[in-house]
Amino acid sequence: MRGSVAIVGVGLAGCGEAPGWTENEIMAQAARNALADAGRTTRNVDGLVCASSNVFMTGLSVAEQLGIHPKFTESTCVGGSSFVGHLIPAALALNAGICDTVLVTYGSNQRTGVGRQEAGKFKQALDPLAFERPYKPFNPLTSYALAAARHMHQYGTTREQLAEVAVAARKWAQLNPEAFTRDPLTIADVLGSRMVSDPLTVRDSCLVTDGGGAYVLVRADRAKDFPKKPAYLLGVGAAHWHRQISCMPDLTVTAASESGPRAFRMAGVAPKDVDVLELYDAFTINTILFLEDLGFCAKGEGGAFVSGGRIAPGGALAVNTNGGGLSCVHPGMYGIFLLVEAVRQLRQEAGERQVRNARVALAHGNGGVLSSQITALLGTEETL
Amino acid sequence: MPGPEKIYQDKLAQGSFEIQRCAACSRHVFYPRVLCPHCGADRLEWTAPSGRGTVYSTTVVRRKDADGGDYNVALVDLDEGPRMMSRVVTIAPAAVRIGMPVQARVTEGVVEFTPR
Numbered sequence: 001m002r003g004s005v006a007i008v009g010v011g012l013a014g015c016g017e018a019p020g021w022t023e024n025e026i027m028a029q030a031a032r033n034a035l036a037d038a039g040r041t042t043r044n045v046d047g048l049v050c051a052s053s054n055v056f057m058t059g060l061s062v063a064e065q066l067g068i069h070p071k072f073t074e075s076t077c078v079g080g081s082s083f084v085g086h087l088i089p090a091a092l093a094l095n096a097g098i099c100d101t102v103l104v105t106y107g108s109n110q111r112t113g114v115g116r117q118e119a120g121k122f123k124q125a126l127d128p129l130a131f132e133r134p135y136k137p138f139n140p141l142t143s144y145a146l147a148a149a150r151h152m153h154q155y156g157t158t159r160e161q162l163a164e165v166a167v168a169a170r171k172w173a174q175l176n177p178e179a180f181t182r183d184p185l186t187i188a189d190v191l192g193s194r195m196v197s198d199p200l201t202v203r204d205s206c207l208v209t210d211g212g213g214a215y216v217l218v219r220a221d222r223a224k225d226f227p228k229k230p231a232y233l234l235g236v237g238a239a240h241w242h243r244q245i246s247c248m249p250d251l252t253v254t255a256a257s258e259s260g261p262r263a264f265r266m267a268g269v270a271p272k273d274v275d276v277l278e279l280y281d282a283f284t285i286n287t288i289l290f291l292e293d294l295g296f297c298a299k300g301e302g303g304a305f306v307s308g309g310r311i312a313p314g315g316a317l318a319v320n321t322n323g324g325g326l327s328c329v330h331p332g333m334y335g336i337f338l339l340v341e342a343v344r345q346l347r348q349e350a351g352e353r354q355v356r357n358a359r360v361a362l363a364h365g366n367g368g369v370l371s372s373q374i375t376a377l378l379g380t381e382e383t384l
Numbered sequence: 385m386p387g388p389e390k391i392y393q394d395k396l397a398q399g400s401f402e403i404q405r406c407a408a409c410s411r412h413v414f415y416p417r418v419l420c421p422h423c424g425a426d427r428l429e430w431t432a433p434s435g436r437g438t439v440y441s442t443t444v445v446r447r448k449d450a451d452g453g454d455y456n457v458a459l460v461d462l463d464e465g466p467r468m469m470s471r472v473v474t475i476a477p478a479a480v481r482i483g484m485p486v487q488a489r490v491t492e493g494v495v496e497f498t499p500r
Contacts, residue, residue, distance in 0.1 A: 136455065
């Protein structure tokens with residue numbers, strides 16, 4: 001699979017607030033933008049990949065909305081990591097010759113959509129989670145709080161270190177005109193913000209925004225027929241060990257410790273070769289866990305690792321350069337935004353937040369409650 | 385005979401907390417299932433656990449006083465091995481500590497824990 005496919009178009013739509021727009025309409029705008037970036041339209045798409053936690057028979061709804069008659073449709077939903085995971089079936093379908101141009105697309109009106117609360121009640125009735133819900137966890141946040149509390153207990157990680165992650169994300173967001181939240185944020189601000197489920201405050205938590213994103217994937221032999229510099233898939237790995245937090249074997253070790261090494265092995269690179277990281281930061285503890293599990297620091301040292309602005313602009317390691325789910329955009333499933341930002345960095349088109357000479361980018365998706373972990377490594381042509 | 389989830393709930397409704405144990409690999413299982421998640425066997429049998437456990441992680445979910453105030457959510461490792469979500473009661477939610485020994489009890493059809 002290494003080097004066999006490339007992303008040749010990326011696009012965003014409706015990020016922040018998109019009042020009056022449905023999920024599928026935001027998704028369609030993102031699709032148009034990604035296809036336009038690739039110099040194409042929906043008429044060129046013969047493979048469709050999408051996921052939604054709300055729209056039933058998502059692949060059918062999305063194809064109908066876009067007027068596409070796909071030869072290949074895939075709509076696996078494993079939470080926010082889905083769109084990183086979609087690289088696998090999309091690459092398999094392209095390499096098998098089932099289709100030639102895959103559109104991966106997502107949209108959500110989580111912030112401004114109407115009837116969300118009622119819909120939430122119906123979803124709970126359909127999916128009772130009988131062994132957790134009686135205890136009223138404020139999920140997903142409480143599940144991540146339990147992981148953070150265990151990490152703090154086991155490794156001495158502090159709330160200040162968690163706050164470093166939020167502050168670094170905000171500093172990156174301040175360099176990104178498309179980021180939703182760009183006002184100044186200090187460690188003291190995070191520590192003093194409203195506690196939701198100890199030890200996580202509202203500022204340790206991702207945004208709730210609208211937004212959509214999309215990318216276009218083709219076989220590498222065609223990648224240079226498109227206007228923009230291709231971002232080649234170097235490696236990808238997916239793993240999941242639980243869905244509910246009570247079934248996670250060790251709350252300080254995620255399945256990224258399996259997906260990451262697999263992706264690195266396929267890519268033939270190591271953490272030291274990665275120039276820019278996009279890590280799924282639904283909560284501040286995520287970034288710390290993923291830096292550890294993906295091999296950027298030792299287990300338990302993530303808190304110290306992120307301290308002193310190390311992952312902020314100007315730090316030793318460029319992490320979540322768009323501002324992340326914490327400060328840029330988070331419409332419920334953030335995975336597609338990881339890849340959009342990774343591609344922009346590899347193309348050197350990230351403006352003020354550009355990481356110089358970024359050649360290898362890592363995008364790591366998380367789904368559920370630290371459940372689905374999917375790691376992808378992308379590279380420029382010279383990394384092939 | 386109903387499925388394991390219903391059997392479990394029915395036992396709880398009568399005040400009895402039981403978990404499963406695999407007759408093939410001898411490991412205990414929670415939540416109740418059809419197949420053993422450890423070895424795949426379909427020979428899960430009901431057994432009463434000791435009720436003794438240890439807090440693996442804990443959090444206080446903040447809630448307005450008007451809505452009932454803050455409450456505890458904890459993950460408890462049963463002495464038999466499985467972990468479950470629950471709450472520790474009879475002490476302040478923030479006084480619950482990781483590593484705290486606890487004892488199960490059934491209250492209104494729900495398993496909760498008290499310090500022991």
